[in-house]
Amino acid sequence: MIDAGTPTLLLRLFGEVRLCEAGKDISPRSRKTRALLAYLSVMPSQSAARYRLADLLWSDRADEQARGSLRQAIAEVRRCASGSPMLFVDRDRVTINLFRITTDLYEIESAATARNMPELARLMAQVSGGFGDDLNDLAAGYDEWLSIERTHLHEAITAIVLKAATETLERADPGDLKMILRGLDQIDPWNEEIARLGMRIDRLVDDRASLHRRFKRLEEGLGREFGAVPSSETRAVFTALTKLGSEEPTKDGAVTWLTPEKLPSSQIAPLTIIVSRVLVDPDGPDADLAVICEEDIRVALIHLPDLRVVTLNAANAEQVEIMCAGAVGVYMLSGRLRRLGSSLRVNLQLSNLQSNVVIWSEQLRLENADPAATVDHVVERAVGAVLPSINRDLPSRMAQRASNDRDAALLYTEARLKVKSARTLEAARSGCVLLDRVVEIDPRHLGAHLLLARMYHTDFWQMMAGHDVAAFRARANEHSGEAARIDPNNVEVQVRRAWCRLREGEWRLAQEGFERAVSTLPHDADTINPCAAGLCYLGELAQAETLMQRVFRLNPFPPPDYHADYAVVLSLGGHAVEAEEHFDVSGEVGILYLAARLANLSRLGKAGARVAVAVRPAFLHGFQAAWQPARTPTTNDILQWFADTVPVRLATHRQRLYGGLAAALVEA
Template sequence: MVTAAGELRFRFRLLGDFRLIDEADGRDHSPRSRKACALLAHLALEPDRRASRDRLVGLLWSDRGEVQARASLRQALTDLRAHPAAPLIHIERRDLHLAEGGFSSDLGEILACAAANDLAGLARILDGAGSAILDGLEGLDRSFDDWLMIERQRWRERIVQDVLHAVERNGQNDLLDLRRAILTQLQRLDTGDERIARLGMALDQKAGDHVGLHRRYRQLETGLQRDLDARVSPDTERLLRELTTVGSVIAPAPRAAAVPAIATIPQANVEPPILVIAPFSLIGDGGPDGALLTSICHDDLQTALGGMRDLRILSVDAPSAERMKAAAPASIASYALDGSVRADGDGWRINLRMTRIDSGFLVWTRQLTVRQGELLAAIDDLVARIAGAILPVVERDVGKLMEGRVPSGSDAYPLYFTARAKILAAASLAEVQEGADLLERAILLEPRLTNAYLQLARLYNTDFMQLMAGHDAAPLRARAFDLCTRAVALEPTHGGVQSRLAWCYLRRGDMKQAMQGFMTALDLTPFHADGINEIGFGLVHLGEMKEAQRLIARAFELNPFPSDEYFSDLAVLYALSGEHEAAETQFEIGRNRSIHYLAVRGANLGMLGGAKRAAPVIDELRQRFASLWQGDTPARDTDLVDTMIQFLPLQGPAERSLFLTGLEQAGLRITPR
């Protein structure tokens, strides 16, 4: 260390836990006393880096008598006089101050870089920063806590404002990734600031990173709920809808056959939810291109949505209320989708809405804009946006309709939806079994109810949603395979059927048949976000990581509000690809506590930081597994690992080896049988 006082320089780290670093050699010279740290931190944050003794006594020893408080201050100052930075800490009779030019700080460097438009510098400083100013100095004194709360808010607002302005000012395309990285780091500092999230989401969309866009939104949502008990604003939700689900990257399914006139449609014994698509209307003079846009959107929507067997798609030429009600008398729920196209400058504004036919209740609406020069390229985009949003809306609405209903013992489709609701809300194996029994009854009542076969096959193929272990899985697997083959016989062009059958092959270890099934399912479900995510996760188990990542990213594109499962599936992909920090980020966002995700997260943490870092997750994993165990002897770590491989049928040798190595490094005792 340089001894001349004029050459001494120290750096305060104020973002995160307090540190005082010698700039000459990088050594940490933070005082051992927390109150001495707090005293220096207070000086570092004061505008003139000066404070009176009276101020310091009231700030750090307000709960003591004056004599005792001043004695404590003197002791703290005695310690500072022996500190390596003592020549730069001027202790005078009435006050203390820091030598000008003797100290820098990370907060000052952030503001300087922002003012100079130095994005690289901002990224470097923020990357090593903590999430809270002076983290860990709370609880020293009530007066200090009050001061700290105000300072955190003041500095956080100033940093956010200056950094946002710098990111907005530097809009060059070659700086896009750097700007996004800065906003990601800034969001750690203030997870509930919607300005950060909105700008970051817009840049994510510009970069084509829909996974990052959804991750940023989910972090905002979590931060607002945790810190402020608040919801995301309507403006930010609206921006999310505008930015998500971009153009088609998968060829659509073959055009569906023409739908017969409504009057001639025979009444089926079982009706899934029905969506009636009315012709789009052209408002004003949109010219020939406007008329073409209305026609193509209407026709292509029929084709895209017709590939979703979870919905029955009908088209009507004269969309009167009576005609629409006559189209779907037996369905559990029926909806009408219509749209209008209006000329808007050099393009068109498209307004879409979906209403429940029986009540006219509006369940979904969206407004999109298409520019003149982008017409043909935009049509796939429009279809993808609409198709990707429709099914989640229908599923949520049908779930609400079924709440509290007691289904008739002779009514198969309500039995099916009631079973689904029960399974989704189940907290025990017995409750899942009740849902499975309802599905079995539904199949007996209506042997053509394909979706019931699929739900049952999933339950049996995943050990009733992974709620039991230590049992003979062969009968369950055989039952799942039988259900899937019967479903294929009913609807061979149903993408969900092909995907579920592929999962059965996957658990049997038949990689060729599994891959063929997933690819067939993908061809049949080009716009079904949940289906595409399921296929992508299947490819993770086959070791096809690059294609798996592309498909999971596609699911994020198509679904404006992806479920926790999307994030957790992506976390598994990252973990098994060796991207352990990225995986941990996704696990944090996903919040899915299913046991197989817990096992992969434990292995991932083992790879990141060994048994110590993984210990809390591994402890929970052991406890959860013990509650599922049905074996005759107490469960061992070897039993746990064997079961996790059964739950996660990893066929790629590299991924399986990485998973097992991670579990060992996480502290599981894996012994040969």
């Protein structure tokens, strides 16, 4: 007779198959015994014929040996726990006792069906992989069954859980929903329906960083695993949620009066941005709103580095053309505002006037927004997209310009592109040589001094270690000091000076500098990002989190280091799992990020140790390549380098980073 009551044993089927009692692992040691339990638990009747089990798991043995092996497996199950039996066995059949054993599969299905989202989130948080991940390559018959059953179960459980999450999207706790999605990712990592729902949840909670991470991970995974790309439906969802534009030729209203031949070289600002009118019905109710948007966009753009801002109108077109002469790139930012019922539709676009190509566009739909909120949103989206879009477009412009080693504007733009894309020490050094040449031509070139300060402050993007750090910091201070003498109120000068103070332990002055820079230039992602990183090291994690989310909101083309910097914020905040997700999708292989990733992985137990097996050699190889002295670096050398490179204010955060890296290196 079967004993009724609440099951006291849990059979985990997702990831490694494990049998647990009150949280304690009491699993059989034999994989085939665990495979037997997994098989019985998903059979429609939770039962199977003895001959079927023997043939499925021990087909390589004679009948008598196979039956003997089955008896041994049954005996091993019985030894796992006392009390009522886990299996009912007679001459012909073996049946699992579901009044004694429940499964994570059954509990997940029950919670999803009941729309018990907190319980579903708790269960999905414990999912560590697909069905029977540790049961591959047991026996030919079992392998074939497992492959078919795994596909079926994954599809079934994904459909049930997705339906529950979709139907409760507006009322469920966002944290629960994200935990549920994380579990689904473990079961079926390249499922586009899961990714689309995840992106919608990310946008619902305004987590732009995770939204970009989710799409980037899917895109890379599909390409790597299947040689495929995300479907048009998935791309459309991503585009709608991020308001990301695409490159296409300009059509109506293209401005063609500027050509490359009309842009002779001269030493002026290397980039020019022209603000045209935000078009609107002049007699409509939103005419004043359009004027305010245009004025606020222009004011915000003036503060961006390396730009000259010009206002275009019919009366001064010739004067504007003269002012644009010599610029490496000339771009027009324009917009149109229309009222449609209770909603306001704003179309924005940025065009390269030399090629007549739209390099960025976006359509905003604002429902019942008050005027102040409308202006703030339009300005944020327009100004935030300018420099990232231009940086993507500039390499093609530079390729069309003749080299001139006496043209500071051209040399600076070439150096800027070179150092920002440098992946080797040689490339970084060659960029700095060009910057030194710019300073030689024009000793008061603000941009060159600032970029040199940054390169020396970051040890050439952490491509050097074991060198004279004090000398590099002195060079950084020298260039940032010269920049301050040229333009003490410049925002980027404030950022560089704040980093100098951070490394010197002047915490209060550093924080004031970062906060002042962000308040002065709130729409430039590339200015905000280093400020967020600095505030993170100062222990101001809430501020850093808010700023990093703004960075992902502003920049329609977030580079990999955004994800890596955000991962450090999450790691110091104790969110090791989320941090690893961003480290992973960033693809960053710089030794600073790899060291921070190893420190984070040391807190993820067995799962972290498995990933660290690949990350640790990459870090050690990169560190050896960056190491300048002739001798071989020691563990103490590595830890000293990390402490010199990452100036962390709080003791708890130092322990997470320095202690975590030390633990990861000891494990090697």
